[in-house]
Amino acid sequence: MRRVAAGQQVLDAQAAAKMASAPEGAPPDPQRTGALAALASLDGLGHRRLRAVLAHHAPDEALGVIAGTHHAHQLVARLFPVESVAGWRRQLEACPPDLWSERCQAGRITALTAGDASFPASLRADQFPPAVLFVIGTLGGLARRRVAIVGTRNATLHGRQFAARLGRDLAAENVTIVSGLARGIDAEAHHGALTIADAAVIGVVGNGLDRPYPRQNAQLWAQVSEHGALLSEWPPGTAPDAFRFPLRNRILAALSEVVVVVESRETGGSLITAVEAAERGITVMAVPGDVRARGARGTNALIGDGAIPVTNVDDVLTALSIDTRRQRATTFDPRPLPRGVDADVLERVRRLPCTLDEVVTEFQLPITAAAMTMARLERSGWVYELGGWFEAVDPSLESS
Amino acid sequence: MLASISSASVLGATGRPVTVEVHVGTGLPSYQIIGLPDEACRESRDRVRAAVLSSGLAWPTDKRVTVNLAPSGERKTGAGLDVAIAVGVLAAFEQLPSDAAQRYGYVGELGLDGSLRPVPGVAPMVGVLCGREIVVPVASQVEARVVATAAVHPVSRLREIADVLIEGAPWPESALPELAYTEQSSADLADVHGQPIARLALEVAAAGGHHLLFVGPPGAGKTMLASRLVGILPNLERQQALEVTMIHSAAGLTLPPGGLVRRPPFRAPHHTSSVVALVGGGAATLRPGEASIAHGGVLFLDELGEFAPSVLDGLRQPLEDGVIRVARANIRATLPARFLLIGATNPCPCGEAAPGACACGATAKAKYVRRFSGPLLDRFDLRVPVHMPGVDALVAGDRGEPTALVARRVAAARRRSLDRAGVLNGALAPDDLDRHAPIDHDARALLRAEIERGRLTGRGYHRIRRVARTIADLRGEPPDVIGAEIVEEALQFRVRLRSPVPGRVA
Numbered sequence: 001m002r003r004v005a006a007g008q009q010v011l012d013a014q015a016a017a018k019m020a021s022a023p024e025g026a027p028p029d030p031q032r033t034g035a036l037a038a039l040a041s042l043d044g045l046g047h048r049r050l051r052a053v054l055a056h057h058a059p060d061e062a063l064g065v066i067a068g069t070h071h072a073h074q075l076v077a078r079l080f081p082v083e084s085v086a087g088w089r090r091q092l093e094a095c096p097p098d099l100w101s102e103r104c105q106a107g108r109i110t111a112l113t114a115g116d117a118s119f120p121a122s123l124r125a126d127q128f129p130p131a132v133l134f135v136i137g138t139l140g141g142l143a144r145r146r147v148a149i150v151g152t153r154n155a156t157l158h159g160r161q162f163a164a165r166l167g168r169d170l171a172a173e174n175v176t177i178v179s180g181l182a183r184g185i186d187a188e189a190h191h192g193a194l195t196i197a198d199a200a201v202i203g204v205v206g207n208g209l210d211r212p213y214p215r216q217n218a219q220l221w222a223q224v225s226e227h228g229a230l231l232s233e234w235p236p237g238t239a240p241d242a243f244r245f246p247l248r249n250r251i252l253a254a255l256s257e258v259v260v261v262v263e264s265r266e267t268g269g270s271l272i273t274a275v276e277a278a279e280r281g282i283t284v285m286a287v288p289g290d291v292r293a294r295g296a297r298g299t300n301a302l303i304g305d306g307a308i309p310v311t312n313v314d315d316v317l318t319a320l321s322i323d324t325r326r327q328r329a330t331t332f333d334p335r336p337l338p339r340g341v342d343a344d345v346l347e348r349v350r351r352l353p354c355t356l357d358e359v360v361t362e363f364q365l366p367i368t369a370a371a372m373t374m375a376r377l378e379r380s381g382w383v384y385e386l387g388g389w390f391e392a393v394d395p396s397l398e399s400s
Numbered sequence: 401m402l403a404s405i406s407s408a409s410v411l412g413a414t415g416r417p418v419t420v421e422v423h424v425g426t427g428l429p430s431y432q433i434i435g436l437p438d439e440a441c442r443e444s445r446d447r448v449r450a451a452v453l454s455s456g457l458a459w460p461t462d463k464r465v466t467v468n469l470a471p472s473g474e475r476k477t478g479a480g481l482d483v484a485i486a487v488g489v490l491a492a493f494e495q496l497p498s499d500a501a502q503r504y505g506y507v508g509e510l511g512l513d514g515s516l517r518p519v520p521g522v523a524p525m526v527g528v529l530c531g532r533e534i535v536v537p538v539a540s541q542v543e544a545r546v547v548a549t550a551a552v553h554p555v556s557r558l559r560e561i562a563d564v565l566i567e568g569a570p571w572p573e574s575a576l577p578e579l580a581y582t583e584q585s586s587a588d589l590a591d592v593h594g595q596p597i598a599r600l601a602l603e604v605a606a607a608g609g610h611h612l613l614f615v616g617p618p619g620a621g622k623t624m625l626a627s628r629l630v631g632i633l634p635n636l637e638r639q640q641a642l643e644v645t646m647i648h649s650a651a652g653l654t655l656p657p658g659g660l661v662r663r664p665p666f667r668a669p670h671h672t673s674s675v676v677a678l679v680g681g682g683a684a685t686l687r688p689g690e691a692s693i694a695h696g697g698v699l700f701l702d703e704l705g706e707f708a709p710s711v712l713d714g715l716r717q718p719l720e721d722g723v724i725r726v727a728r729a730n731i732r733a734t735l736p737a738r739f740l741l742i743g744a745t746n747p748c749p750c751g752e753a754a755p756g757a758c759a760c761g762a763t764a765k766a767k768y769v770r771r772f773s774g775p776l777l778d779r780f781d782l783r784v785p786v787h788m789p790g791v792d793a794l795v796a797g798d799r800g801e802p803t804a805l806v807a808r809r810v811a812a813a814r815r816r817s818l819d820r821a822g823v824l825n826g827a828l829a830p831d832d833l834d835r836h837a838p839i840d841h842d843a844r845a846l847l848r849a850e851i852e853r854g855r856l857t858g859r860g861y862h863r864i865r866r867v868a869r870t871i872a873d874l875r876g877e878p879p880d881v882i883g884a885e886i887v888e889e890a891l892q893f894r895v896r897l898r899s900p901v902p903g904r905v906a
Binding site (some may be wrong): 101141152153156157159217265295355356357358372374379385386387388389 | 476499594596597598600615632751752753755756757758759760761762784785786787789790849880885886888889891892893895896
């Protein structure tokens with residue numbers, strides 16, 4: 001702990017120190033990327049220490065210090081205790097920077113440090129920025145307004161649709177969508193945004209960029225790196241360990257101007273993102289939900305703590321001070337409007353997911369009639385059934 | 401010096417006749433039992449000797465006694481041959497008149513004091529000795545009488561047999577014993593509050609013989625519902641009742657007071673049960689397993705996903721053929737096992753079914769569903785979600801329909817399907833569906849649309865039609881041609897366990 005504090009002091013003195021920066025506008029140097037990846041991969045080096053070291057040494061110099069061929073700067077010399085250096089040396093021998101360089105090139109991965117011009121400004125000003133930021137794609141989206149959309153992995157259909165819609169509508173207003181590429185809300189927000197032609201997206205992940213996780217989102221990873229950037233502070237090959245996701249969340253929050261939590265449990269990881277955002281003075285917004293729904297407990301609690309409720313895209317645009325007065329394309333819903341009892345039942349399903357049992361008892365319908373109603377609603381696309389639960393479906397994004 | 405006495409042993413759920421041949425002759429004094437006796441059977445040497453001496457009869461101490469259990473190639477198990485061996489030795493030693501002794505068949509175990517004790521499997525043993533008057537322990541007389549075609553003589557002591565055979569005394573009269581058996585007070589359906597869909601599913605399962613899978617969170621009432629299924633099944637028919645009685649007797653279960661098992665059995669083996677416990681086999685008798693004991697009734701597997709995969713695989717043959725063929729190195733037995741399978745499972749490891757409430761990872765969930773999916777999941781005509789009943793339904797005073805009322809509808813529907821096709825709807829062959837369960841144009845279009853949407857497989861299509869037939873038969877005036885609304889209802893009994901397109905909505 002003491003050593004980390006020392007690293008922080010050294011970092012504060014970085015203004016006077018030499019910056020390990022690459023010349024602006026130059027093409028990424030594979031040698032340098034490899035060195036940074038090798039440094040980031042060292043066990044127990046830690047972000048703070050690495051940041052302090054990189055503030056005083058170029059990456060290859062830092063490697064030299066570990067190899068014993070370069071003298072450590074007097075301010076950081078204490079950060080290289082002999083017993084650790086031996087271990088790092090073995091690690092570097094096992095996987096030398098050249099290998100890392102090849103690996104990064106194969107994955108089109110580049111590495112940025114705080115000294116680089118293209119390093120995100122909001123991260124450079126952060127209290128706990130990543131020492132190295134691995135990137136696939138382009139960071140042009142950072143020049144736009146940025147909104148993070150996060151939420152639970154076990155989302156309801158309604159939550160996923162809301163996230164997709166919000167992602168799409170914000171992307172249509174030229175807002176960059178930042179998210180974590182997890183299952184559920186995160187993935188849907190990006191899927192929604194990517195339905196817009198020139199959408200800008202940024203994905204911040206908690207593992208190595210060459211290992212799409214979860215696997216089912218591999219295609220989304222590719223799309224995000226194509227239309228924007230994939231970011232990670234971990235070198236290629238890093239496994240998606242549970243402890244990395246809360247750390248990832250701080251970067252996600254720091255990159256955004258507004259964080260919208262769509263659905264979260266009372267102990268959800270997206271609440272960590274909200275806390276990280278609040279600590280940085282970033283606006284936290286949350287989508288309110290039914291008090292009985294478990295997926296809304298976290299978001300409702302956030303609203304209780306002062307988060308701004310989000311009911312539609314205008315709420316977010318207002319928070320960004322973007323003019324919301326504009327002609328919107330009227331959406332055309334091709335689904336036939338339900339009539340009579342079907343409409344009543346649909347209204348009920350919209351309030352809260354329900355079961356056939358509930359339809360039978362609450363509407364006093366014979367089972368056949370209830371089955372017919374649900375089948376009609378499902379066939380015309382108004383509800384969706386899984387595991388015996390019916391959820392209301394919003395009009396599909398493609399048709400609007 | 402030679403006697404040949406009839407007795408029987410049991411293999412699986414059928415009796416095997418055994419002839420106990422006893423030779424008492426000169427030679428070095430010895431006493432041997434040959435003919436592949438197992439441990440319990442070999443030990444009868446000492447039991448029989450002690451019982452004979454305790455009964456005040458003479459034992460050939462200075463003779464060479466050889467007991468052969470014919471057919472000698474078959475393994476004999478258990479203590480059920482004790483009485484026959486004792487009578488055989490006494491007859492061969494000329495303590496008992498040989499002719500009289502050989503007229504009867506004997507089944508039972510002997511105590512050292514000369515008393516007769518009951519053994520499991522008396523019913524199948526007596527069944528195989530038909531035509532002969534049979535001597536059984538008093539406690540087994542009910543079982544024996546169910547299947548016996550000639551007189552059954554219950555006795556309590558070896559001495560009584562000797563008295564009858566030597567002095568021509570009448571067989572002792574014995575009042576039917578007070579059995580400590582109460583008719584399973586089958587729980588009533590009226591106790592189930594709410595759950596209209598699950599109740600209907602039970603009714604359909606009972607009426608059509610459709611296997612049923614309940615999917616729902618813990619505490620939703622899956623077990624409560626399943627245990628009420630036997631209540632709405634009709635009594636067993638005579639032939640089937642006999643089969644069931646044989647199996648229960650062979651398995652050593654307590655039989656009902658009348659001896660004959662008339663009510664369909666309900667078996668709920670625990671999910672830690674082994675293959676042998678469920679399918680049968682194990683001991684040299686090839687004891688019937690739970691699947692056979694449930695013959696004619698309901699086999700309820702709670703926590704289906706927790707059963708060992710090998711156990712679930714073992715159920716595929718009985719589900720297909722209605723019998724279990726158990727084979728060991730040199731013996732084999734065919735056990736009847738035609739049961740109604742009721743499975744219950746949580747939707748995922750955490751059991752929280754409601755959207756957004758589940759805490760399981762996608763892989764954990766997929767793994768859980770995979771455990772019981774595939775061939776076994778295909779056998780369930782009805783896959784029904786069970787939900788936690790609402791508070792209103794729980795505390796409301798109005799009770800559901802009582803068992804008696806539902807049972808009447810079920811009986812009528814079963815009669816209709818048996819009259820029409822000779823089998824229950826659940827067993828209709830796909831080729832017969834158009835003849836016995838025709839559907840109208842709308843219904844066909846509906847099913848076609850479902851298949852095109854990928855919601856229904858070819859096998860599922862046939863299942864839906866069978867279930868629709870049963871739902872129609874449960875109506876007061878069942879239509880001959882099944883309409884769309886009934887098919888729609890049947891479709892609600894096929895809950896989806898997995899999202900076909902995981903995750904994507906945009």
